Amino acid sequence: MARIEMESLNKVYPNKVHAVKDFDLMVENGSFTTLVGPSGCGKTTLLRMIAGLERSTSGKIKFDGKEVSALSPKQRNVSMVFQSNSLFPNKTIYENMAIGLQMRKVPKRDIDRKVRSAAEMLNISSLLGKMPNEISGGERQRGAIGRAIVKEPNVFLFDEPLSNLDAKLKARMRHELRALQKQLKGTFVYVTHDQTEAMSMSDRLVVMNHGVLEQEGVPLDLYDHPVSIFVAGFLGGSEMNFIDCVIKRTDKGLIAYNDDLSVTFPYSPELEKYIGVIVVMGIRPEHIKLGGETAFEVISTENLGSDSYLRIRRGALDLTVKASDVCNSVLVLNFAFPPEHLHFFDKITGKAIY
Ligand SMILES: Nc1ncnc2c1ncn2[C@@H]1O[C@H](COP(=O)(O)OP(=O)(O)O)[C@@H](O)[C@H]1O
Ligand SMILES: [Mg+2]
Known part of the structure; x- marks a missing residue:
């Protein structure tokens, strides 16, 4: 797992939208760090820059001190889980989880061991033979997380993975994701617009506002000592x-x-x-x-x-x-x-x- 550093990171899209502004952030190795802020504040853009799916306009991204800006997503070895189900509809859950390793020519026996062990962690062992449309939305998201785990990535990136789930399942998945992160000792960078998710799961919170890092730290510190009206108003079930x-x-x-x-x-x-x-x-x-x-x-x-x-x-x-x-x-x-x-x-x- 890797430590991630961002230095003076900027993203200006061709349409001149300045989506991420002078971002400086250190994500500790093995930490659960959540980027939180209202829709349009640049969370997905930042996550995609970490993944290597989006080029930064200026600034540096380092994994364990090594600059990765020129590396492809594959070379960075990151796993990303998206909001909506990204499984191949014509493959079983097993095949969906195995496909990344097959492309890397990992021996079949190793693939099998890894897929089964991830499935067990996620409680989906009995679903491995099913097709995505035969299981529920929550189970499909587990499949997508399983696919992320078997890659043994440097960094796990999540973009609002629980948004499409109902409230009860969301609450359960919050606990499970947190437990999973502890078990894997993984570096998790998690994006959400939902302050409850952010407050409840994270080691560190990064509150974003119009592409700017507004405040960063331990969730309860931010709750008790917000640096601005924006942070004070954004965090909390019922507004300050x-x-x-x-x-x-x-x-x-x-x-x-x-x-x-x-x-x-x-x-x-x-x-x-x-x-x-x-x-x-x-x-x-x-x-x-x-x-x-x-x-x-x-x-x-x-x-x-x-x-x-x-x-x-x-x-x-x-x-x-x-x-x-x-x-x-x-x-x-x-x-x-x-x-x-x-x-x-x-x-x-x-x-x-x-
Ligand atoms: N491919 C793109 N081209 C141009 N503008 C974009 C593109 N993607 C996102 N944006 C703009 O960048 C800003 C940040 O978007 P985004 O990173 O998706 O925010 P969030 O994930 O926090 O909702 C928004 O104003 C959005 O409209
Ligand atoms: Mg987004």
């Missing part, structure tokens, strides 16, 4: 609340206030130059707590079984709160905004202030 406030200094510390709200929190030097300026205060739905002095009208309740979310309003403020045991019939409730869970962003740049 963003509230325009002015910062004021008092003898008790700082106050963030607007017409409807006033929140006191400890002084921090980073906010000094924002005193008297409008900033964006962020707080996640699970961090707004019952209590305090500020009364809100409860507009609606969304009950998801394990969690429920309230929409609450006060003047021009419209917020989402995760509620554990709030009675549905209550119309007015007080809420508090614990200082330790507040985020502050520069309103103009969208970047976190601290």
